[in-house]
Amino acid sequence: MRIAYVSIDPGIPVFGTKGASVHVQEVVRELLARGHEVTVWTTRRGDRPPADLAGLPVVELPMTAPEEAGPASGAEDAERRERAQRRASDEVVRRLLADGVDLVYERYSLFSTVLARLHEAAATPGVLEVNAPLVDEQRAHRLLVDEAGALAALRAQTGAAAATVCVSEPVRRWVLARTGAARVSTVPNGVDVRRIVPAPPGPGVPVVVFVGTLKPWHGVEDLLRAASLAREPWRLRIIGDGPRRAGLEELAGRLVLRVDFRGPVAPEDVPAHLAGAAIGAAPYPRTDDEDDQYFSPLKVYEYLAAGLPVVASRTGQLPEVLEGLGVLVPPSDPAALAAAI
Structure with a gap:
């Protein structure tokens, strides 16, 4: 056809x-x-x-x-x-x-x-x-x-x-x-499990990874603030680019965080950048209307294909997708996010 x-x-x-x-x-x-x-x-x-x-x-x-x-x-x-x-x-x-x-x-x-x-x-x-x-x-x-x-x-x-x-x-x-x-x-989104396969976490301090375009509705600011509140050390790796990157780098500096900003990555290279991570994060922020959380997030399916436990906001479709596969936290709550990680 x-x-x-x-x-x-x-x-x-x-x-x-x-x-x-x-x-x-x-x-x-x-x-x-x-x-x-x-x-x-x-x-x-x-x-x-x-x-x-x-x-x-x-x-x-x-x-x-x-x-x-x-x-x-x-x-x-x-x-x-x-x-x-x-x-x-x-x-x-x-x-x-x-x-x-x-x-x-x-x-x-x-x-x-x-x-x-x-x-x-x-x-x-x-x-x-x-x-x-x-x-x-x-x-x-x-x-x-x-x-x-x-x-x-x-x-x-x-x-x-x-x-x-x-x-x-x-x-x-x-x-x-x-x-x-x-x-x-x-029909919710999915992932090609031939492209992304599980890999063990790397040695040393655990790495928490975020994949996505750096825009306000992805809640990466909350993830940085969570890292600053962590009671145990973990490193943050951010894969992606977008209009919020400069502001996020500035915030990381103010919080005295060493964040691994990887920038834009071709889809076929994402598995290599997920490798060695211990946790995938999807920290979506709070909105006034639940229907504003209309997404079917590819990042979450990619984390799961990579064998990563996921820490995500309790919003949108995420509770259904992550039942038994991750930890859900209130949106826009860096302290809860830090504790869950």
């Missing part, structure tokens, strides 16, 4: 280091392993292709048209970005209608209607994968100009999809509330 894997989100490089990039690659691997012919359509290819996907056909579409080049800020910049996403969606539709495809597998992104329009024009079946409530995220953390247009695109996509697959129950509830779609199910 000829499958078009579509991701119009400019924040997700196909060949990148963030969790979303790992997810894209793993889904593509499974489709290929089942004998399908897969072409990825994206607005951001990335520059770190793993060896086994080096020959994967990837069509990268530019996000900025020549006539819109130039400086902008605020609402103007957001509006420009939204138009660019729509143009990218239009171009994918045009090319796929010309080339033909048997199935569209689309990772939900704002303003894309590729799946819906292929279904309408050519009766092409499609699967929509929803990983996050993107409309709410964009409104809360960035800037969303055309919210009505974004919601209309989501309704079109879910209405046309043969199946809409969500990574968690909160995401599924969000989709149902916004669209009323009938064919919506939950």
